[in-house]
Amino acid sequence: MDAPSLPETYRAILTIRRFEERLLSLHQEGLIQGSMHLCNGQEAIPVGACRELRADDALTATYRGHGWAIARGLPLPDLFAELMGRASPLCGGRGGSAYLCGAPYGFLGENSIVGAGVPIAAGAALAARRDGAGAVSLVSIGDGALNQGAVGEALNFAAALALPLVVVVENNIYSEMTPIKEMVAIDPLAQRAAGFGIPSVTVDGNDTAVVQAAVAEAVARARSGGGPTLVEAMTERLVGHYTGDAQQYRPAGEVEAAKTREPLTRLRAAAGQELGAELAVVDEEVEATIESAVQEAMGYPRPDPAGAALGVYVD
Amino acid sequence: MDAPSLPETYRAILTIRRFEERLLSLHQEGLIQGSMHLCNGQEAIPVGACRELRADDALTATYRGHGWAIARGLPLPDLFAELMGRASPLCGGRGGSAYLCGAPYGFLGENSIVGAGVPIAAGAALAARRDGAGAVSLVSIGDGALNQGAVGEALNFAAALALPLVVVVENNIYSEMTPIKEMVAIDPLAQRAAGFGIPSVTVDGNDTAVVQAAVAEAVARARSGGGPTLVEAMTERLVGHYTGDAQQYRPAGEVEAAKTREPLTRLRAAAGQELGAELAVVDEEVEATIESAVQEAMGYPRPDPAGAALGVYVD
Amino acid sequence: MSTNAVTEEITYIRAVNEGLRWALREYPKALILGEDVALPNGPFGATRGLHGEFGDRVIDTPITESAFVGAAIGAAMRGYRPIVEIMFMDFTQVAMDQLVNQLPNIHYVSNGGFRVPLTIRTQQGRTPGSCAQHSQSLEAVFAHVPGIRVGLPANPQDAYDMLRSAIASDDPALIIESRALYASRGPVELERPLAPIGRAQLRRPGEDVTIVSWSRMVGEAEAAAQRLEAEGISAAVIDLRWVSPVDHDTIAASLERTGRLVIAHEANRTAGFGAELAAWATEERFWDLDGPVARVGAPDIRMPAAATLQEALLPSAESIAETVRATLNAAPA
C-alpha cells in the first residue's frame, strides 16, 4: 500500500471527529436518546489500524466504537440513523450507540460489557485460522478492560492456540473516571501481554502512521501463523467518558494540554502553509459529507413498533 | 524458627499421604461417597508453606485441599468425619471432600470452582491489611487455574492495592487430564505474574524446605507491606485427577518416574541408614494416628436430616 | 426531635447516599467497594462525599467484578461488612460465580462457621436509549438463589430503609435499585428504626383486584389503579419490596378481599418473578381466586436501543390497567 497522504489522513480523522461532535448536537436537539461514549482525540487509532484490515478480516470494538465503525467503512448515514433510533440497515435501531454492528462489513460489533469482545474476537480468529485464507481478527479494548477476567482468559486462549488475533488497547489513561495507573501495578500496560506469552508494543496512538505500522507488524504475524499480538496505543480523550460526564476528576489543564497533542492539531501543524489550504477544503468537504449523512439518516423511517419483539430467534 | 528435623518433615508428609490413601480405602469400603481429589505426591507444598503461617493468617485452598487442611492443623478425625458425611465439627458433613472449611483454624476453605478462591483470598488480604497486625492471606491453586479469569482479576486487584497475598501455584503439570504446557504459551507459569507486576519464583515443590524458603520470602514481603507474590511449586500427582481417573492420558512410565522424585522417596533416601530406623517408627506412629482418627471419626453421628434445610440464613 | 423534623424531600439516589453514610458511621467495619466510587463520587452519585468523609474505607476498584465481589466476600469472612456497588445489573453476569457459587453457600456449608454480612447494590431496568446489555431486569435469577436476600426499593424512603436493613443483616443481600427512579424525589425520614427485611407495603387498598408490583412498576401500577378507579374498578396496589423473602401475608390479606391477582414487573414474563407469585397463589390460595391470575411483563425479548421499540415492549400503567380489565372479565370459555 502507498502511504496515505496527510490530507487523506486528516479527512479520515476529521470525519470521525465531526461525526462525534454532530452526535452531541443531535443529542442536545433531542434527536438522540441515552448516553454515548465518544472517541474525540482517539481517532488516529481506528484510522491507522483499519488501514491494515482486509475485507475478510473480523473487527470487534467497544461501546466507544463509532470511530472503528467509520474507519471500517460503515456508511455514515446508516450510523447516524442507528444512533437516532431509526430503522438503519445496520441493526434497525436495535443496537444504538453502544452496541451496534455491521455484518456485511465484517464488523462483529461494539460491545457494552467491558472486555467481553475479546473472547468473541478470539473465536473469529479461530474461524479465520480454520478457513485458512490468512484472515485475522482485530479487537479494540480500553486500558481498564485489560483487567477483566474475560480478557485475560481470551489472551491466554489465543496464545495457547496461536490464533491470528490482534488486540489493540486504546490507553486513554482513564477507565471511566479512574486513572488506569492507580488500578494496575505495571507500566506500560503492554507488559501484561508477556505474562501470556504474547508479543506487544506500546506506541503513540495519536499518530496514524505509527499505529498503522504497529498493527501492520501484528497483522503480518497473525496472517503468517505467528499468533496474537497486543498493541497498546497511547492517547487521550478530549471529552467526557460519556455524554454528560462533567470530568471533575480530571486535573486542571489536562484536557487543554491534550488538545495540543491530539491528531488533528498535529496534522494541521505538520501541514503547515503548504497543505493548509488543502485542509481547509477538506474541512468543508467533511462538513458537507456529515450534513448530507445526517439528512439521509433523517430519511430513514422509525422502526415499526409492531416488529419490536420479532427476531429473538431465527426459527 | 528452627528448621524442622527430617523425621518431623517425614511425619508431616506421611500423615497427609496416609490420610489420602486411607480415604481411598474408605471409599472402596463404601464409607465415603462421591469423587475425591487426592494430593498424593504434592504434600511437600502445603507442609512447607503452612510452616510460615501464623494463627491469624488466612488460608484458602482448592478441592485438592486435604493436605492444606491437615498442614493447617485441622484435626484428622474431624476431616475423616467430614468426608464420611458425618456431623463433623468442621461443616457438619455439608462441605465434603471438595468444599470443606474450618473457621476456627483460619481456613477459609477449599473451593471446587477452579480459581474462585483467589478473589476471596484477596479479600482476606484486604481485611488483614486493614487490621494492621501484619497478617497475610495465602491461597493455593493449580496450574490450570491460573488461566481462569477470576484469578487474573484477583492478581491484578492484589497488585494494584498492594495486598498481603501469597499465591501458591501447585504445578502438577496437568489440569485434570490435559497437560498444562499445551494450554499456555509461557514457561514457567510464574511468568504470568510479571504481567501483573507481581514478583514470582518457580521452585521444586517436592522439597519442603525449598517451598518453605520461597513462601517465607513471599510472606515477609506481604507482612511488611510489599504486596503480593506468586510462588510456583513444581510437583507431580502420583494418582488420578480424582478417584476413578484411570489416567490413560499419562504417558507410560510417567507415574513410575514421578515416584522416584516424590517427597517421601526423597526423604527416605536422604535419611539413609542413620535415620532410617527413626522413620520406621514414624511409619508406625502415623499408621496408628490415622487409624485412631478413622475410629474417632466413625464415632461422630450422621447429621440429622431434619436439619438439612436449616442454616441457609443467619436470620 | 420530632419525626417531622428529620423528614427531607430528597432524590432516590440521595437517599441511597444517606443510607451508605449511615452505614459507614454505624459500622466501623463497613467498607464500600466499586468502580469509581471513591474519588469520582460514584458513577450515579451514590457515594458522593463518602470518600471525603470516610477516607480509605471507600475503595475504587479495577473494572473486575469477580475480583471485587470475591474480595468483599473474603473481607466479610474476616470480620468486615462490605458494601459493593455493581454499576448495572447486567454486569452481575461477569461475577456470577462469586454471587451464586460462593456467596450464598458460605454460611450454610460452613455450618455457621462463617458469616458473610455483605450487601451488593446494583440498579437495573431500561431507560431511553439504553442498549440490550444495560437494560435487563434479573431479580428472578437471584430470587432463585437461596442464601441471598433480594430487595427492590421503589421510592426514596425505601431506597434508604431497605439498604440499611440489608447492611445491618448478617446475611448476604442484594439491593436492586431503579436507575429510572434515581432522580425522582420523595420524603425521606432519616432517623427511623431499622425495618425488618421482607415486608411488603400496601400502597393502596382495593376491593376488586390486587395488583402486586415492585421497583419502577409500582408507580405504573398506582397510575393504573387511578385510571381504573375512574372506571369504577377498585384496585389494591402492593409494593412487594423484597422478592426474597416474600411477604405472602400481605398479598394473601388483600387477595382474600379481592379474589383477583395481577402481577406486574419490567422483567421478561417467562420465568420472571411474577411466575413465582402466580404459582404461590394457585398453590396456596386457590380457593380465594375468583378467576385467572394475570402477569404483566416484557414479552420475552432482548431490549432494543431505540426508544420507540422499547416503549412498545415495556409494561405501563395502560397495559396493567388493560390486563386488570381483561382479568375481571375473564370467564370460562
Place this chain on the structure above:
Amino acid sequence: MSTNAVTEEITYIRAVNEGLRWALREYPKALILGEDVALPNGPFGATRGLHGEFGDRVIDTPITESAFVGAAIGAAMRGYRPIVEIMFMDFTQVAMDQLVNQLPNIHYVSNGGFRVPLTIRTQQGRTPGSCAQHSQSLEAVFAHVPGIRVGLPANPQDAYDMLRSAIASDDPALIIESRALYASRGPVELERPLAPIGRAQLRRPGEDVTIVSWSRMVGEAEAAAQRLEAEGISAAVIDLRWVSPVDHDTIAASLERTGRLVIAHEANRTAGFGAELAAWATEERFWDLDGPVARVGAPDIRMPAAATLQEALLPSAESIAETVRATLNAAPA
C-alpha cells in the same frame, strides 16, 4: 434398513456421544470445544473417539469458560457451528456474561445480520457426595433468558434426539444433561429424522392428575404414578423435555382431562421453572383447574455433600406421590 435394525440399547452418555458424532459428520463446520474433550475423550466420555475420528475439529481448551464460550460465539458468527461442553451446570456461572449478555442478543440486535448456531452442552443435578458447587439445577435461569433454547433430555433417545435438534437449529441452544442418568441404558434409534424443538412427551396417560416433570425427575414421576395406580389414582406423566420453548398444548390436553396439575423438578422450588408452569396454568387454564396446582422441588437450599442430608432435601417418587395425594384431597378451608 428397517427402523428396528438401527435401534440399540445404549447408555445416555453414549447416546450423547453418537449425537456429537452425527453432528461432526453432518456439518463440516461443526466444531467441539471444551475441557478435556479431545485427547482425554471428555471428562464423562461424551466425546469418546471423536478426536480420533475428526482430528482438530475437537478442541481441548484451557479451563476458561468465558474464553471458550465467547470463542464459540465468535466462530459461530463467522460461519461455524460450534458445540461447547461446560463440564457442570455450576460452571456456567463463570461464563454468564457470554451466555446471557452476548449469545442471546446477537441475532436480535444485529437485526438478523448475524446468526449464532451454537449449542452448549452441560449436565446438572446432585449425585451422592457432590458438593454445593457441583449440584445445582439452574434451568429456570436460562428459561428466563430469551434467545436461547433450553432442553433437558430424560433418557438416552432424547439425549440423542434433542442434542441433534439443538445442533441443527440456527439458534443458540443449551442442552442440560443429567449426570445421574449418564450410565442408564435405553433403546436408541440412531437413524431418525430430526425432531422439532419444543415438543413434550406424554409418557403415560392418566385421568386424575397430570404430573409434569423433566430430566431425572421424569423417572421419579413415573415411579410415583405407578405407586398411585396401586392406590387407584390415575396419574398422567408428561416429560416436558424443553423449558424453552414450552409445549403448552401437550400439558393443556392432559390438564383438560385431569383438572389437576403437579409439577416436579430437582431445582429449588422458589422461582424454579415449576413456577412458570403453575403460573401458566392459572393464567391460561384457570377454568380447567379443579384444585390447587402443586410444585415439588428442593426446599430452597444449598446442597450439602453428605448423602443423608441430600436425600432429605431431594424430591423423590414418594414425595411426588405424596403431593399428588394432598392435591387430590385439597378442598376449601
